[in-house]
Amino acid sequence: MLNVLILGVGQCGNRILDAINKEAFGGGGAANLAKYYLRPKFPSRVETLAINTAINDLKELRFTTAKDRLHVPNLHGVGANRNVGKQAFMDNRDVIMGEIEKRGDFDIAFVITSTSGGTGSSFTPLLINELKRQYKDITVVTVAVLPAREEGSIYLQNAAFCMRELMEVEAEGIILADNQYMKRFSGDIASAYDKINNMIAKRLLFLIESLDSEMLSVTDLGDFKTVMNGGLRIGTMGFYQADSKNLSIRDAIENSLKPVNLLYPANVGDDAARAMIIIQGSREHLDVDEITKEVERLTASAGHVFKGIVVKKGNPKVLSVFTVASAPELESIYAQAARGMQDEKEKRCRARKQLDDAFAHIEDLEEIY
Amino acid sequence: MQRPIYLPCLVYLLFSILLMQAAHAKEATDNSDEVTFKDYTLNIGDRIDLGDYQMELIEIQSVRDGLVVMRTSKVGGSLDEQRALLLDSPNNFDGGAENKGITITVADIFDEQSAKVRIEYSQSLGSPRKHASERPALALDKPELFVQKSFERNQMSVGDAVKVTITVKNTGTGQALAIKAEDIPPLPEFTYVAGYPPKIKETIDPGQSDSAVYVMNAVKEGSIRVPAMMVSYTDVKKNAKSNSSEPFNILISPKSKADLAIKLASSGPLALDGESMLNISISNLGTASASRIEVDGTVVPSEGLQVTGLEKSFFEIMPGAEVNYSASLRGQKAGNYIIHLKVNYDGGDGSVIREGTGEVVVLEREYKYQYLLLIIPIAIIIAWMYRRYREYKY
Ligand SMILES: Nc1nc2c(ncn2[C@@H]2O[C@H](COP(=O)(O)OP(=O)(O)OP(=O)(O)O)[C@@H](O)[C@H]2O)c(=O)[nH]1
Numbered sequence: 001m002l003n004v005l006i007l008g009v010g011q012c013g014n015r016i017l018d019a020i021n022k023e024a025f026g027g028g029g030a031a032n033l034a035k036y037y038l039r040p041k042f043p044s045r046v047e048t049l050a051i052n053t054a055i056n057d058l059k060e061l062r063f064t065t066a067k068d069r070l071h072v073p074n075l076h077g078v079g080a081n082r083n084v085g086k087q088a089f090m091d092n093r094d095v096i097m098g099e100i101e102k103r104g105d106f107d108i109a110f111v112i113t114s115t116s117g118g119t120g121s122s123f124t125p126l127l128i129n130e131l132k133r134q135y136k137d138i139t140v141v142t143v144a145v146l147p148a149r150e151e152g153s154i155y156l157q158n159a160a161f162c163m164r165e166l167m168e169v170e171a172e173g174i175i176l177a178d179n180q181y182m183k184r185f186s187g188d189i190a191s192a193y194d195k196i197n198n199m200i201a202k203r204l205l206f207l208i209e210s211l212d213s214e215m216l217s218v219t220d221l222g223d224f225k226t227v228m229n230g231g232l233r234i235g236t237m238g239f240y241q242a243d244s245k246n247l248s249i250r251d252a253i254e255n256s257l258k259p260v261n262l263l264y265p266a267n268v269g270d271d272a273a274r275a276m277i278i279i280q281g282s283r284e285h286l287d288v289d290e291i292t293k294e295v296e297r298l299t300a301s302a303g304h305v306f307k308g309i310v311v312k313k314g315n316p317k318v319l320s321v322f323t324v325a326s327a328p329e330l331e332s333i334y335a336q337a338a339r340g341m342q343d344e345k346e347k348r349c350r351a352r353k354q355l356d357d358a359f360a361h362i363e364d365l366e367e368i369y
Numbered sequence: 370m371q372r373p374i375y376l377p378c379l380v381y382l383l384f385s386i387l388l389m390q391a392a393h394a395k396e397a398t399d400n401s402d403e404v405t406f407k408d409y410t411l412n413i414g415d416r417i418d419l420g421d422y423q424m425e426l427i428e429i430q431s432v433r434d435g436l437v438v439m440r441t442s443k444v445g446g447s448l449d450e451q452r453a454l455l456l457d458s459p460n461n462f463d464g465g466a467e468n469k470g471i472t473i474t475v476a477d478i479f480d481e482q483s484a485k486v487r488i489e490y491s492q493s494l495g496s497p498r499k500h501a502s503e504r505p506a507l508a509l510d511k512p513e514l515f516v517q518k519s520f521e522r523n524q525m526s527v528g529d530a531v532k533v534t535i536t537v538k539n540t541g542t543g544q545a546l547a548i549k550a551e552d553i554p555p556l557p558e559f560t561y562v563a564g565y566p567p568k569i570k571e572t573i574d575p576g577q578s579d580s581a582v583y584v585m586n587a588v589k590e591g592s593i594r595v596p597a598m599m600v601s602y603t604d605v606k607k608n609a610k611s612n613s614s615e616p617f618n619i620l621i622s623p624k625s626k627a628d629l630a631i632k633l634a635s636s637g638p639l640a641l642d643g644e645s646m647l648n649i650s651i652s653n654l655g656t657a658s659a660s661r662i663e664v665d666g667t668v669v670p671s672e673g674l675q676v677t678g679l680e681k682s683f684f685e686i687m688p689g690a691e692v693n694y695s696a697s698l699r700g701q702k703a704g705n706y707i708i709h710l711k712v713n714y715d716g717g718d719g720s721v722i723r724e725g726t727g728e729v730v731v732l733e734r735e736y737k738y739q740y741l742l743l744i745i746p747i748a749i750i751i752a753w754m755y756r757r758y759r760e761y762k763y
C-alpha cells in the first residue's frame with residue numbers, strides 16, 4: 001500500500017485539497033452529510049494537510065478535518081508578496097515540517113498550489129526542498145495552477161517566478177492546471193473554480209488508485225516517476241469516461257487526450273515527451289488488442305507510453321498523464337509576465353518622474369509658519 | 370283376731386249367689402212333662418249334667434264351617450257318643466227331647482274356644498247343671514305372626530348399599546301355614562341388588578321365626594317413608610289371618626363426594642419482560658377426600674406469556690384441606706392472558722373435572738423506557754455528529 005501525502009498550500013491549494021477530501025466522501029451533495037457518519041475513503045493510506053497564512057481561507061474548508069488545517073501565523077498575511085511568503089515559511093519551517101512528520105512516512109507527496117498567489121507560490125518550492133531533505137526516497141509531484149491571464153501583472157509575475165523555482169527544485173515533476181484554459185466551463189468564476197477543483201481532485205484520486213491497485217497490466221510508482229521525469233518535467237492530465245452510447249476503448253483513450261479533456265492546453269501529438277495511460281472498466285470492455293494498438297499509435301508521437309489496466313465494474317474510464325517537451329503556453333505567460341513587469345517598471349519610472357517634476361515646484365522653498 | 374266373724378259371712382254370701390242362680394234356672398220351666406230348653410255358653414271342656422245325661426264341648430272343629438264336636442253320654446254307659454254338630458241344626462240323642470231324650474243345637478260359635486249351645490229336654494229330667502271345665506282353657510292352635518321389616522341403617526347416603534331384614538316370628542300357639550310375605554318392591558329411591566323378593570318359610574311353628582335379607586342401593590336422596598309389609602297366613606284350620614309391620618322413615622342424604630375449588634391469584638399486572646408468580650390454591654369443599662389430582666393448564670393466547678410450573682399432581686386432598694403452589698410467569702408480549710386450569714381428580718365416584726381461570730395482564734413497555742430507547746440512539750447520533758462537526762470545525 002502506498003503512503004500518500006497531499007498538501008494543499010495557499011487558498012487555491014487548500015480548496016483543491018478540500019475537493020479531494022470531498023471526493024473521498026463520495027463527492028457531490030451526499031458528501032455534505034456523509035462526513036458526519038463516514039470516514040473519507042481513499043484508495044491508499046492518504047494523509048492530507050492544508051497549509052495557509054490566511055486563517056479565513058482555512059475556515060472556509062468543509063471536508064478537511066480541523067487537525068488537517070495548519071495555520072501559519074503571519075501578522076498581516078503575505079499579500080501576494082512572495083518574499084514575505086518565503087520569510088514566513090522560513091520562520092515557521094519547523095512547525096510546518098513537524099506537522100507533516102507527525103503523519104508518518106510517505107512514498108509520494110502531491111503539493112497543490114496556485115502559482116500566482118503569495119503564500120502557495122512562495123511556500124511550495126521551499127516546502128518541496130524540505131520534503132526532499134526529510135524523506136530520502138519520496139517522490140514529490142507538484143500540482144500547479146496557473147492564473148487566468150487577466151488576473152493582473154503581479155499574479156502573472158508570481159506565476160513566472162514560482163514556475164522557475166519549481167522547475168529548479170528536485171521534485172519529480174509538475175502537473176499543470178490552467179485557470180485561463182478551464183474557466184470556460186462556467187460563467188461565474190466561483191463555480192468555475194469548484195468545477196476545476198473537482199476535476200483535479202477526481203484525476204488525482206484516480207491516479208493514486210491506479211498506482212496502488214492490482215492491475216492487469218502493471219503501472220507503478222516507478223513508471224509514474226519516469227513519465228514525470230520526461231521532457232520539461234512539466235505535464236498535465238487528461239480524463240475521459242465513456243458513456244453507454246460508445247463503449248469503444250480506443251475512442252475512450254483518444255478522447256482522454258483531446259484538448260477539451262486536459263487540464264492544461266497541450267498538444268499531445270506535437271509536445272508529449274512521455275505518457276501513461278490508465279484504463280479502468282469492466283473486463284468485457286477492456287479489449288487488450290485494441291488498447292495495445294492505440295497505445296502503439298500514441299507511442300509513435302510520444303516517446304514512451306506506459307499503460308495500466310484496472311479491472312473494475314463500470315464503463316471504461318481513461319486517465320492519461322503526460323509530460324511535454326515544449327510548453328508554448330507557458331512561454332507566453334513568461335512573455336506576458338515580462339511585458340507586465342516592464343510596463344510596471346516604466347509606469348513606476350514615469351510616475352516617479354512626474355512626481356519629481358512636481359516636487360521641483362517647491363525645490364527652493366522653505367516651509368513658512 | 371276378727372277372721373272367725375268374717376268366715377260365716379263369706380259362706381252366707383256364696384250360698385245366696387247359688388240360690389239366685391237356681392231361681393233363675395227355674396224360671397224357664399213351666400211344668401215337669403213339658404219340653405223346655407236352656408242356652409249355655411260353653412268353653413271347651415265345659416260339661417252340662419242333666420239327669421243321667423252328660424254333655425261336654427270337646428272341640429270347635431271349624432268356626433268357618435260351623436262345626437262343633439260334642440260328647441254326649443249317659444250314666445250307666447247306655448249312651449256315649451262323640452258327634453260333630455253343624456251350626457243351627459238340632460241333633461237328637463235318645464230320640465230327642467220329644468221322646469224323653471235330649472236335643473242339642475249349636476246356636477252360635479264365638480271362636481275356637483267357645484260356642485253357644487241350646488239344650489232341649491223334658492222337664493221330667495230335672496234341671497241341667499253346668500260344670501265348668503276344671504283344666505284351664507286349653508291353649509289352642511292359634512298362630513300369631515309378628516312381622517318386622519328393618520333397614521340396617523335409617524340414615525344413608527346415595528350410593529350406599531343397605532341391608533333390609535324381614536323377620537317373621539310366630540308368637541301364637543298354633544302353627545302358621547301358607548305364609549305369604551308381601552313386600553312392596555324397592556322404592557324409586559333404591560335399586561335392588563340381591564335377595565329380592567324375600568323368601569319366608571311357608572310354615573312357622575309357634576315360637577319359631579324366620580327371616581329374609583335383601584340388599585338395595587340408595588340411588589336418590591330424600592326422606593322416605595317405608596310402607597308396612599304384610600304377611601298373610603292361616604292356622605291349622607285354614608283360618609286366614611294377616612299381620613303387618615310398622616311403617617317407618619329413613620333418610621337418604623346426598624352422596625358424599627369430594628368437591629375441589631380452584632383459585633388463581635396473580636400478583637398484579639406484569640411488566641413486559643418482567644417476572645411474577647401465579648398462586649394457585651385448590652381446596653376440597655366436599656365431604657369425601659379427592660385422590661389422584663392432576664392439574665393441567667393452558668394459556669390463551671398461547672404466545673406472549675411464558676408460564677412454567679402450571680402442571681402439578683397431588684395424591685390426595687382431604688375434605689376441608691387446601692393445597693397451594695405457584696407457577697412462574699414471564700411476560701414477553703403485552704396483552705391480556707387467560708390461564709385455564711383443569712383439575713382432574715377422583716372424587717370418590719369416578720373421575721371429575723373442575724376448571725378455574727385467572728387473568729394475567731402484561732403491560733405495554735413503559736413509556737419512559739421507550740423514550741430512552743429513542744433518546745439514547747438520538748443522543749449517541751447527536752454526540753457523534755457533534756464530534757464530527759467539531760472535527761471539521763476550524
Ligand atoms: N483553480 C482554482 N484556482 C484558484 C482558486 N482560488 C484561487 N485560485 C487562483 O489562485 C490564484 C490566487 O492564489 P491564492 O491561492 O488565492 O493565493 P495564496 O496562495 O492564498 O496567497 P495569498 O492569498 O496571496 O497569501 C489566482 O490566480 C486564482 O485564480 C480555486 O479555488 N481554484
Ligand SMILES: [Mg+2]
Binds near residue numbers: 011
Ligand atoms: Mg490567499
